[in-house]
Amino acid sequence: MIYLDNAATTFPKPEAVYEKMDEVNRKYAVNAGRGSYKLAQEASSLISETKSLIRKHMHLDIDASVVFSPSITIALNQIINGLSYREGANIYISPYEHNAVARTLHGIEQRCKVNIRLLPTDPDSYEIDIEKTRYEFVKNKPDYIILNHVSNVTGYILPIRDIFKEGKKYGSINVLDSAQSFGLIDVNPVMDEVDIVAFAGHKCLYGPFGIGGFVCVNSIGLSSFIMGGTGSDSLNLDMPSDSVTKFEPASPNIVAIAGLNAALKVLDIEGNRVHEKELSDYLVNRLSNNKKVKMYLPGNPDNHIGIVSLIVEGYDSNDVGTILDEDFEICVRTGYHCAPYIHAILKDEKHKGTVRIGLSRFNTKEDVDKLVDALIEL
């Protein structure tokens, strides 16, 4: 079996992740941060250490507050619903946003009078048009910019630094969705002028399900969205004011955090980047002469990594997925990949979305060869 759905979740994980999860499950899966006994304190230390590792891999110092959430989806809900919007606020997003952002913002749009604006995107290169973006910002000053770092549909690396820097000229609050980038390419919120970064544990970081979160690089007034027990200040009907605790109700998932801890300790971002870039270039190269296959690649190959979306002439994408699974034991994802806007630009609706190949550090050229051979045989 060849697993190429790594953009959904990386699989497998490093052995250390499995071992650490099992160990913590058996030895100290207790309620961290709430009990004062030693076992609970050990669990708390593991959480602190894991947050330090997140900071380290993002080049951040102790001032950046790391919040753990059960998933990046929940983290993005906490961020987007936690911000307060003035009437008429302009919220810019790219057409590459995932439904964790798009649907959540759509919910905001229904309650508040805000303008959701899509960044101008070139229909041929599928890349954000920076010049037009500048012009848009002049016309409609950006209050918030929320951007996907790497597209989960096409592997396009968005020019976040250019866009966020431009936005900051107008005082925008910048939010980065690093679901498909953190662990794969350098994420540097300070250099990129990001205020809040949301991250996923189970994707490019090779951690487990059940843990994600966000990092507040700069102090942005964010309200609590999810309420509950915090093991502190219990008689207060409001969430505590502490900038982390107010976002972390409920028992922390110490087993998932332990898995993430192990993953972060063996994480080699530069190694992952080099390997996946090589592998995706190899895949693109091998398919580039195939007339039946159309790939959706950013105009500039430097802006591409890890994910290839394609269609096969004469086939619905779902059918390609089924054939790859049943006849070749190759797992890919097909359809719209929870990204509602981009398909109008890719124009892939005739094929009911794309066939998406998501690579990981554990994939090999042999995996890619088998996939390409299968696609040729179709």
Place this chain on the structure above:
Amino acid sequence: MIYLDNAATTFPKPEAVYEKMDEVNRKYAVNAGRGSYKLAQEASSLISETKSLIRKHMHLDIDASVVFSPSITIALNQIINGLSYREGANIYISPYEHNAVARTLHGIEQRCKVNIRLLPTDPDSYEIDIEKTRYEFVKNKPDYIILNHVSNVTGYILPIRDIFKEGKKYGSINVLDSAQSFGLIDVNPVMDEVDIVAFAGHKCLYGPFGIGGFVCVNSIGLSSFIMGGTGSDSLNLDMPSDSVTKFEPASPNIVAIAGLNAALKVLDIEGNRVHEKELSDYLVNRLSNNKKVKMYLPGNPDNHIGIVSLIVEGYDSNDVGTILDEDFEICVRTGYHCAPYIHAILKDEKHKGTVRIGLSRFNTKEDVDKLVDALIEL
């Protein structure tokens, strides 16, 4: 080490839980319900089977829709924020509610004009006064009743059937928080006239962190609270209308679900009930003549199980916890236990809350003896 903080999270779990989690982690921790490949389908089957087991243990048929959430806290946020409240609606809760309910409702109170009403409670027996409750309902018709089944502070089993049945005379929507009951005593939403039951995986069910949820027994109009990708209907900016999918954005935590699955397969509710009742009666009995110790027990011993809260004269509760940990290697929880209202009735504030002993199926009379000996030695 003797672990007596089982009301926070049960520890340890059955061996089968650890084994199943490790197995699924290694073999098919992929994105269930989104990929069409066989591996993803196996993950989906595991989810369906686990939901069937939840239904079975609640005596429900297939019509009851089971929603998985990352925790019961998030489930309660989804329920409480998903309901729509008319102006002036009366929401009854008991003073035993946890902050997952109390703080979330406080958030509602700040946005909507609703009345949060505490059920009348006898200051001597610490029990809900049913007669006074009936009278309250006559005066202020209940629109919603949200009740803790078993108090996480005192182990009091609330008379939910009486209260919910009385509420139904006025057409109330009844929500049960079964965090401390499901798995320990019989939870029968149909008999108890419950519309929605929230449940926790990692407490009395002996499942892992990272999985909880709610069951809609009757069809109550509930809106989505958390938005995100659902692997379906991706081009729609609204959450899908399906009564389960609309509440389950993001990748399901298949590893936690696998652990819950294993836990539910070995779950023996009646066995747990008998064991914990015997053990808590034994603890109460052994401490009842100790003049330094005051226990907060419901007036009727039949309404008590699994948890004992106490204070020790001359000590802050936190200090008792520290001494038990350091000198006797006994883990208990101290403080207010994320329950904001009940302490005004227990009048334990002088001691900064209670020392809480939370029992589990894995505790023994020897554990209780060692705790009691330690308390006597204080």
